[in-house]
Amino acid sequence: MDPVIDGSFIPLFLTQLNASRARLKKAIHTRQLEMWYQPIVQLDTGRVVGAEALVRWPQPDGKLLPPDCFIPFARETQLLSTMTQWVIGQVFNDLGAWLRQHPQHYISINIEPDDLQSADLLSHLALLCQGYGVRPQQITLEITESSMIDPQVIAPMVERYRRAGHAIYLDDFGTGYANLNYLQAVTFDVLKIDKTLIDPLPGKSLLPQVIALARSLSLEPLAEGVETQAQAAWLKSHGVKYAQGWLYSKALTSRAFIHWCEPRCVTAD
Numbered sequence: 001m002d003p004v005i006d007g008s009f010i011p012l013f014l015t016q017l018n019a020s021r022a023r024l025k026k027a028i029h030t031r032q033l034e035m036w037y038q039p040i041v042q043l044d045t046g047r048v049v050g051a052e053a054l055v056r057w058p059q060p061d062g063k064l065l066p067p068d069c070f071i072p073f074a075r076e077t078q079l080l081s082t083m084t085q086w087v088i089g090q091v092f093n094d095l096g097a098w099l100r101q102h103p104q105h106y107i108s109i110n111i112e113p114d115d116l117q118s119a120d121l122l123s124h125l126a127l128l129c130q131g132y133g134v135r136p137q138q139i140t141l142e143i144t145e146s147s148m149i150d151p152q153v154i155a156p157m158v159e160r161y162r163r164a165g166h167a168i169y170l171d172d173f174g175t176g177y178a179n180l181n182y183l184q185a186v187t188f189d190v191l192k193i194d195k196t197l198i199d200p201l202p203g204k205s206l207l208p209q210v211i212a213l214a215r216s217l218s219l220e221p222l223a224e225g226v227e228t229q230a231q232a233a234w235l236k237s238h239g240v241k242y243a244q245g246w247l248y249s250k251a252l253t254s255r256a257f258i259h260w261c262e263p264r265c266v267t268a269d
Contacts, residue, residue, distance in 0.1 A: 021077040024057070024070060028079065028086050033057055034064070035090045036251035037107070039260065040222065040244045043236045047266045050106035052142070052244060053091050054251050055083070067110070075112065084115045085124065091139075094254035096132035104266050108140040108169060113149045116157040122164060136165030142192065144171045151185035158186055169222070173210070183217055191217075195225025198245075202234040211238055 167189040226245030
């Protein structure tokens with residue numbers, strides 16, 4: 001016999017859902033969200049090459065909610081596209097002038113596969129790049145491994161962005177979703193290795209196999225969550241060129257990021 005379901009909670013649940021959706025929508029439209037930037041560095045020199053843009057939602061108690069707490073909700077309530085447009089615009093507002101002055105550097109923006117299907121997003125990026133004098137190569141896009149969709153669907157979308165000059169990163173690799181068939185079907189540029197694979201270093205890890213896989217597919221590995229000199233030394237000794245993590249810097253406001261970068265920027269060859 002099916003259990004009896006108490007439906008008395010449903011009106012309260014819907015009320016709370018609608019209230020949360022209204023709060024998030026207001027936060028987007030009144031620019032209450034904030035962008036923070038975590039530097040990405042060259043392992044051998046410590047020089048900064050770019051940053052990952054990270055959206056935060058300030059709360060009344062002063063806490064900053066990370067995207068894991070509200071991106072799924074934005075997706076479920078059809079606010080994701082609006083949020084993505086805001087995030088991209090804010091990145092240019094924060095760092096467009098800095099990128100124009102530092103053509104060797106880039107900012108990486110997290111997007112969802114659904115975003116790639118938007119006909120407006122690529123043209124939006126093109127207009128912003130043109131307006132700010134930023135090369136398309138200076139804006140890279142990250143897709144999380146946990147958000148993957150049918151590779152036959154996403155592959156042509158990824159290729160459109162790559163042809164326009166935007167490198168595509170596969171984020172959080174190692175969380176258990178992607179497989180070799182997926183990596184063979186979709187052309188990525190960079191494989192971001194999840195912190196869970198970095199944490200055991202310099203002890204036993206699956207990282208040598210992951211690095212070998214990346215190289216076999218002509219992917220540049222980038223290590224996330226590097227926190228110790230021992231981890232950095234191991235990665236350098238195994239040919240990994242780029243990393244981000246608290247060993248170098250936590251996420252920073254745009255002003256703090258620019259200040260942090262001043263003595264650490266790479267220079268043109």
